[in-house]
Amino acid sequence: FKHNEQSVRVAQCLEKNGQGLNLTWEVLDGMKNHSMHSMPHTLEGKIVRLADKIAYINHDIDDSVRAKVLREEDLPKEFTEVLGTTYRERINTMVLDIVKHSENLNDIVMSKEVRDAMIGLRKFMFERVYEEPNTxxxxxxxxxxxxxxxxxxxxxxxxxxxxxxxxxxxxxxxxxxxxxxxxxxxxxxxxxxxxxxxxxxxxxxx
Structure with a gap:
């Protein structure tokens, strides 16, 4: 089961009592390719893909802190010094970085520094939360x-x-x-x- 493919199926085959929605190829492509292991073919789809990553990791950090699985101070400083120490700071850093480094490009990108910090934080979450025995x-x-x-x-x-x-x-x-x-x-x-x-x-x- 792949949630992104199911989303496309819902839009094309299940909505409107089985008639589906009249969505463009670009919208369906963005839905199908928003996950980590695929790449959309449009700028809008690439924005959605990065927004999904940003929301995913920050919501999970917030949930883990509230559930007392993590403390904010547990997050590696090498990443929080780049991204920020709070939920709001991290979101702001990543969004502004994308806007700045995508300007005048026919692409949607992050700087290497911010991208590496985000990937590092994601790896940390896998080790400490997603693959932790109790989880x-x-x-x-x-x-x-x-x-x-x-x-x-x-x-x-x-x-x-x-x-x-x-x-x-x-x-x-x-x-x-x-x-x-x-x-x-x-x-x-x-x-x-x-x-x-x-x-x-x-x-x-x-």
Whole structure:
């Protein structure tokens, strides 16, 4: 499952009751190629890609500090001296750097100093947060909810909403329809469906 490809599928195939939205190629390209391992073909798409990186790392730092997984002072000084020591400072530094170094270019770029600091901070977050054992345990819990839901609906196709069932023309469409349904769930709704399907009701009685 790739969230960027699913976003394009939602826009092209699922919105407007299956008719899709009348979006330009440029917009769809920006949606598909906004992630780390791909490159958009338009300047607008490149702006979105960098904005996604900036938001991603700074929101995750902020969340980690609030969750007491990290302290602001834990962030390596070699990166905070370049980017800033607060959420606001880091956002401001990166945005202004992009504006300054993209001026008069047919491209959207960061300076090497700021880009290297951002990449270094991202690597630090992987080591201290994303791949930290307790974080991995929480990630496994998510997989243990989504995986069984997926397998369940592959077998019990009749329990899919009518909207998703009408997307099935042949057996090979079932996994895609199930994926569409689960991808559209909120966290709360996924937990609710998992509880409804897999947890005996008398376990839930007070």
């Amino acid at each position: 991995k345990k929480e990630e496994d819990k998510i997989k243990n909810i989504i995986g069984p839901l997926y397998e369940y609906y592959l077998i019990h196709v009749e329990q899919l909403p009518e909207y998703n069932k009408k997307m099935i023309d042949k057996p090979g469409d079932v996994p895609v329809a199930v994926c569409d349904y689960i991808a559209g769930m909120t966290d709360h709704f996924a937990i609710e469906k998992y509880t409804e399907i897999f947890i005996p009701k008398f376990f839930m009685q007070k």
